[in-house]
Amino acid sequence: MQRDIAAIEEMERPDADPALLERTYAQFRLVNLVVSGWRGVYVRLVRPQLPRRGTGTILDIGCGGGDIALALLRWARADGYDVRVLGIDPDARAHDFSTRAAASAGCGEPGVEFRRATSSELVAEGASFDVVVSNHVLHHLDPPQLAGVLADSQRLARGLAIHSDIRRRRSALLLFGLATLPLAGSSYIRRDGLTSIRRSYTRDELSRVLPPGWQAHPQGPYRNLAIWHAEARMAP
Structure with missing residues (x-):
């Protein structure tokens, strides 16, 4: 199955239906809880x-x-860490939803902040973080955008950068399509999720597009992790 780089997710369109988009953001939490494996990555x-x-x-x-x-x-607070998390997204609709989600969860400053911004803007501000992450972002990016986000991640991360994404497999299409049948028509989750799988990389493909210092690691049968350690700055 070839990577379908021409496929476009419905929620990326500027005229996406507001009600379907709102329900999609709301359903991300459940879907990511089941498929993304972030607890183990944490x-x-x-x-x-x-x-x-x-x-x-x-x-x-x-x-x-x-x-x-x-x-x-x-998770970090439950483990006794004092931590601040910044979430950025250039899409005003995502920023609006995430801000409201944080307020409803009772997570105000100084714990979490959401900004409508790009990684390059943070680099220009001279920002830095212990850990830089993303979830389901890499497959959205064209080659120049991918190179830019990875370079920004290296500049922003003092310790580690982790980009988690889907790994393309035919069985992933089948299983995700079946599992999300109850959500069909209620949001963009099923339609865009299948598009995301078709747009995503295999592990070998991801390894080939990552710059020096980055490594592609498998996470289960259907996910890739692109990982960069700050120690790579010191490598010859």
Whole structure:
């Protein structure tokens, strides 16, 4: 199955139906809880980078509905860490939803903040974070955008950058299509999720497009992690 780089997700369109888009953002939390594996990524990779003393910082690029940023904040606090999480997304609709989600969850400053911004804007501001993450972002990007986000991640991360994304497989299309049948028509989750799978990379494809210092790691049968450690700055 070839990567379908021409496919466009409905929620990316400027004229996307507001009600369907709102329900899509709301359903991200459930879908990501089932398929994204961020709890394990947090335990194995994110948590060891957080300081035991002082305040740790996490950046979530392309945060969408904000559920991953809020989950990372909740897990870190439960483990006794003082942490601040910033979620950024250039889409005003995503920013509006994530801001409201944080307010309804009772997560105000200084715990979490959502901004309508890009990673390049944060680089220009001189920002830095212990850990930089993204979820389901890489497959959306064309080659120049991908190179830009990865370069920005290196500049922004003091410790570690982790970009988690779908791994394209025919069985993933079948299983996701069947599992999300109850959501068909209620949001863009099923339609756009199938498009995302078709747009996503295999592990070998991702390895080939990652710049030096980055590594593609498998996470289960249907996910890839693109990982960069700050130690790579010191490599010859």
